[in-house]
Amino acid sequence: MALDLKFLISSGLYHRDPQGTEFGQKILKHSVLLIDHLGFESFTFKKLAKEISSTETSIYRYFENKHMLLVFLCSWYAEWVAYLIEINTKNIHDPSDRLKVVLHNVVAASTENVLTEYINENVLHRIIVKEGAKAYHTISVDKENKEGLFLSHKNLISIIEKHIGEVNKEFPYKKSLASNLYEMANNQIYFSEHLPDLSDIGKKDKNHKSLEEMLNFYTEKLLN
Numbered sequence: 001m002a003l004d005l006k007f008l009i010s011s012g013l014y015h016r017d018p019q020g021t022e023f024g025q026k027i028l029k030h031s032v033l034l035i036d037h038l039g040f041e042s043f044t045f046k047k048l049a050k051e052i053s054s055t056e057t058s059i060y061r062y063f064e065n066k067h068m069l070l071v072f073l074c075s076w077y078a079e080w081v082a083y084l085i086e087i088n089t090k091n092i093h094d095p096s097d098r099l100k101v102v103l104h105n106v107v108a109a110s111t112e113n114v115l116t117e118y119i120n121e122n123v124l125h126r127i128i129v130k131e132g133a134k135a136y137h138t139i140s141v142d143k144e145n146k147e148g149l150f151l152s153h154k155n156l157i158s159i160i161e162k163h164i165g166e167v168n169k170e171f172p173y174k175k176s177l178a179s180n181l182y183e184m185a186n187n188q189i190y191f192s193e194h195l196p197d198l199s200d201i202g203k204k205d206k207n208h209k210s211l212e213e214m215l216n217f218y219t220e221k222l223l224n
Contacts, residue, residue: 005116007079012147013072018062025118026052027062028076031069036123040070040131067138074135075152077128080121081109082156085163095166100216102163107185107212129186129193157182168223177222181215188214 006019018024030051035043043066045056063069084105089098109125136150144150160178164171171177188211191199201211 005080005083007076007083007152009072009075009079010148010151012144012149013068013075014062015060015064016062018072023054023058024062027059027069028073029118029120032073032119032124032127035070035073035127035131040066040127040134067135070131071135071144071149073124074128074132075150076119077109077121077124077132078152078156081105082152082159084109085159089163095163099163099167099219102160103181103215103219104212106160106182107208107215129189132186164219164223171223173222177219181219184218185211185215 009017009019011017016024018028027048031043031048034048034051038047045059045063045066049056049059063072085102088105089101092098092101109121136144136153138144157175157178160181161174164174164177185208188199188201189208192201192211200214201208
């Protein structure tokens, strides 16, 4: 059964929170499907408006431009992974076991049951893998960072960092390891599918089991 999830996402990303209205949720739902189908470069608000039988003006009432929409979607995904980590580590007492659950959620979040009616998490994960870096590899990243547009991403990395610290509080590069684990998971999925010579992960590994094993091995070696 789908849940009515609503995450707290930086208000600087939108004029009106799309999670709070039926039309806003429609924008999110169809933008995810259209970006996945067309790619971010070819995606436009004009095409989205046609897809949802609306007008560009109506979409602009929610988002200033498609870049802000992409950052919003990346933020929503980060909040979702953080949510999964929170609920799945609740009753696990051993820090090492908790960290393994964290890595599993980072790698396999797209295999979880769909939790919302207006966002297909599996499709959104494909967008994160293919397009996610474009959210902050931009000329305006420093300005947007000062405006707090990447708080959801930073919060997720802080959660991963905290779990690393619970396993080994003396490890000096907890934040760097946390951010690298998250980025590595997405990059290795991308490489395995499109640039296989850059990855040890097989393309046919649909559940990314070998990627999860690699991240666990990598993490254990560093922390030991």
